[in-house]
Amino acid sequence: MKFTTSLLTTVFAISSLSASELEVPHITVTGMAEERVAPDEMSWRLRVESKGEKVAETAEVHDKKVAKVLAFLKQQGGDEKKISTSSISLEEERERQDCKYVHLGYKAQTDIRYVSQDLQKYRELWIGLSQLDGLSVRSVELQLADPIPHQESTRLKALAAAKKKAASMAEVLDSKIGKPLIIKDRPVNDGFYGVRITRNSIDSVLDGASSAGSLAAGTVSISSTVEVTFALTSAE
Incomplete structure (x- = not known):
């Protein structure tokens, strides 16, 4: 179940723009808003590794391991398009000993990403x-x-918070706000809206902290900050 709550706060500052940049009386405010939303999707990043003495055998063993992982993920249901592989490699492993490289064998690696919207399947x-x-x-x-x-x-x-604050400030100064002159959107997220699971969180699930087999997902914070410059006019 999703739920949202809102928290509105506003920080303001009188604009220091020069007359050549903005020649009309004005006021600049910063408005902020936040919503906390329950996550509805989990993204797994997995890695399959194989090592062997012969390159062909290593590749074959690795291919079977990857196929087994993909088969397991497909059995979990959901959209198979949400399963993807990347960073596939097969290379020689060497170690420097006595000023020369010594052949150790071969290593194969594949990264897998799996996305599911059934959080109940975490455990x-x-x-x-x-x-x-x-x-x-x-x-x-x-x-x-x-x-x-x-x-x-x-x-x-x-934006509503910025407008309300600007109007309140202008009223104290026997003025009122006019049309917005400048609007700037200031992103506060890095593009990721989620919760990264820690090792402790994983351990708590394995220890049976969640008897229903689900995870206490908490909430995701989505924030927005805008800076708006309003024209000022006389209240009369």
Whole structure:
């Protein structure tokens, strides 16, 4: 279930623009808004590794390991388009000894990304993946499948907060605000809207902290900050 709460705060500052940049009386304010939303998607980043003495055998063994992981993920249901492989490599392993390189064997590696919108399967996925040979879990992220509606919502709330603050300030100065002259959107997120799972979080699930097999996902913060310059006119 999704839920949202809103927190509006505003920080303001009188503009220091020169007359040549903006020649009309004006006021500049910064409006901020935040929504906290329950994540509805989890993204798994996995890595399959294989080592061997012969290149052909290493490649064959690795191919079977990857196929086994992909088969397991497909069994979990969901959109198969959400499963992707990348960073596929097969290379010689060498070690420098006594000023020369010594051949150790061969190493194959494949990264896999799996996205699921069924957060209830967290424990089942973790236990199942831990039983697959040569597999390591690089990270698990709980995130929003579509953050855009929430981004747009917080931006509008930030604009409303900026307008309210500017009007309140202008009233104290026996003035009122006119049309907005400059509007600047200041992104506060790095493009990622989610919660990165820590090693402690994983351990708590394995220890049975979640008897239902689900994860306490918490909420994702989506914030927006805008800077708006309004014209000032006389209140009379």
